[in-house]
Amino acid sequence: MSTEGPTSSPTEPPPRRPKVIKTNQQQVLLYVVLTLLLSLATVWGGRAMLHNSETLTFAVGPPNSDEALFAAKLATLLKNNASRFRIKIVNNADNAKALAQFDRKQADLAVLRTDTKVPLRARTLAILEHDLVLLLGPGNKKIKSLAELKKKKVAVVAENESSLAFVRSILDIPDGPDAAKIQMAPQGATLDKLFAPASGFGAVIAIVHASRAVRDKAYEQVARRGGFTLNAIDEAKALARRIPGISSETLTAGTLSASPEIPDDDLDTIGLEWLLVAQSRMSAGTAGELARVVYENKSALGLDNGFASRIEPASVEKDAYVMAHQGAADYINDDTKSFMDKYSDLMYLGAAALSVIGSIFAAIYAKITRIAPEKAGELSTAVLDVGERIEHAHSLDQLECLQDELEGILRGAVIGLRDGTISTDGLDTFKLGYEFVRDEIGMRRDYLKRHCGEADKIAQDTAPPQQDESKIVVVKTAQSA
Template sequence: MGSFTGRRAAMLISTSKAIGGARAPMGNRTQIVLFTLLTLILTAVSVWAARAWLGYPTTVTFVVGPEGGVEAKFAARLAAVVADNSRNLRVSVVSTQDAAQALTRFGRGQFGLAMLRTDAKVPNHARAVAILEHEVLLMLGPKGSKVKALADLRGKKVAVIGADSRSEGFFRHLLELYDISTNGMVIETLPPETALDKLLAPGGYNAVIAIEPLSKISADKRYEELAKRLNGFTLEPIGEAKAIERKSPGTFAESIDAGLLSAAPRIPDDDLDTIGLQWILVARDKLSEATVTDLARLIFENKADLAIDNQFATKIEPADTDKDAFIVAHQGAAQYINDDTKTFLDRYSDILYLTMGCGSIIASIFVGLYSAVTRIRPTRAIELSTAVIEVGERIDDAASIEALEAIQDELEGILKRVLVGLKDGSVSDDGLDAFRLAYELVRDSLDMRVQSLTRRADRKGAAIPGNAGQASAPA
């Protein structure tokens, strides 16, 4: 009996060691933990790879007029500023024959950026990013000129200063607004380098129309020199500036500060009303908000580097973000201009969506792999209770302690399988109470059978010496 109990204790100890240290097949719980970790790791790697791929510099094409023009110069400076200050954005400049062709190609959706003067036809998909420059109309006349307003130009000889036909076209548009006939009027377009003193000399033109950038006027000394050579000239206001602004979209009422053209003599001698145009940097409406926001930030943080020799873009202004603006601001530019604060979700929504997408795909793959291939279907504990009962049915037939020990080994083997299986998930706890009852029943039956055989063996051992004594008595 003692040896049998000791054998059972040794079996239980070996079972405990097997549970803690044996190399068992990977269980369901271990697989679930492993697949979860792999899902997290692969999702992180996928998101990082996607962000790295998407993080390659985005190139925006900027279409401009001919090389050497103010548009091409500004575009080149913008490209340099972007390259020096951004890792994710690049600007590629494409030159065309003239500004009209550049705007036409932009209107066809072939490019991302363009510059336009507000007297041009605005493409439907153009969205404002920044106001680069204000140009004002100067109506100059010789000293003592009787031309005081646009209406006084009827029948006069007028010179329009401009590198192309746009300035003359704008001037003729103004005349049409007020039904000022050009019959009998001489209008000639002359290049910007034409000497103004010759144009305003006696016997010359009655008026000179120049549309000049405020950046250039502020730094240009030629008007002051002209006033000294001619002993003065006239600069007439456009009294109808407010009305023209309302009648002609893209034309704006402007004011020329006193003394802006010449300090001595002072021209104009007081603030003067006139009309003007704006140069606006526009982007395609399909250009991403993030790209335009980054572009607007670079422009306004590096304005000094974008100015062209005190001639253009020396005072870049934010685009008009009102809904009734002449050119609606791009959402990306409006976001930067209005300093909209992004929430956490707004700022990282792309990463969150990418993470959820990659995670769901990878998790679905692992769930399918686990369900169809690697998952171990757990054995219900109640199924093993049947095996315990079958072992117990052989107890009554065992005629020796050795046979009972073999039954004991088999019973403990079933117990070991249940304990290990409950730990690694290969055995479910369904019917565990029934297994416990069956195991205890068979174990008790085994103990009783061991005791029975032990008592029987003890009785046989005690009877043998007594019989020997009776046999020897007659001798």
């Protein structure tokens, strides 16, 4: 009689759980990639918004005026260079009305000469041109001082009537009979006609663009005929200090004529500046970028008549007649910007986007999509299930199967704790359950071994005695005999 009973097939191992770590790593990798892509998209979108087309209104005088022609060139340059800026040109009857429009905040840009009333919110982007004041006398007659002009009839050669008021201011001639001696020269009048005895003019004050004066051959032609004398303005420095907007200028030898050389030596005079101005409320970035375009394209912005052919950076001095715009000043003071300076805004935007988007995906992963590791305490159920089946094991083979299953659970727990698929929550409970079931299996094994031994002994005692066939044969033989 066998006490081991029927052997059962080994218990099927539990199905393998999904690889939590691999799945979570794939999710983390996916979220990292999405975070980077969305951050790049945010930076690209932010840059597109920052560099979105911006239209700037440019208030100028008549279409044929120098400032209007300059504005048209600037607009064409920006368009051809695919700049984000667009220039809308608004013409006015004269430059004074253009500045009034600028003063009413109806324009972003304007051009002014420093003898005009400067709008309160005007800030300089660039110096476009210098005007020179030329004091001319007829023939070889020298004019020693400006005070002499108060006794003479003076013709003012200039492009607009505002120059007449400027000449009267530097001559310190108030409105009245004496002011009538200072007159605008007739349109198109030459120096020969102005110095003719019939004209009655004892002097001519010409206010001309410096770039145009160098190119104008009319001065050389008249000088060859001995038609005029260029006089110094010895009061130049004093006038520059007394009247805001006036600058002290020096004419180098041969500026107006190379043969004969006029002047024959460096000569002091006064001048005015033409400024490209912007509203003070214009952003520093916009002003700096616009100033950069103007400075780097000076040759392309100069007019055929010479205006704006020698563009200069705005004066960043605190005592400048018109303060430089902060954006232009920043560019002038630091012409070569570092990588961080150029792209700091985009880097800050990228860092902010990376932080926000990364936080959102981290929250989604932690709260929603992450596959949480199984708690060690939950494995106690499987351990106790093995324990419940111990009493039904009637053979050592069946018990060995339960032992293998228990060891498989332990092995899986150890591997899971190592790779993170099982957390340490409830680990003490699992250990307690495992030890309890292990001990139960040991006790059951001892029980089965002990009872198997007793069963074998009982079977031997109760078995019928076996007859010795050899003795039977002997007996039969004796009887036969």
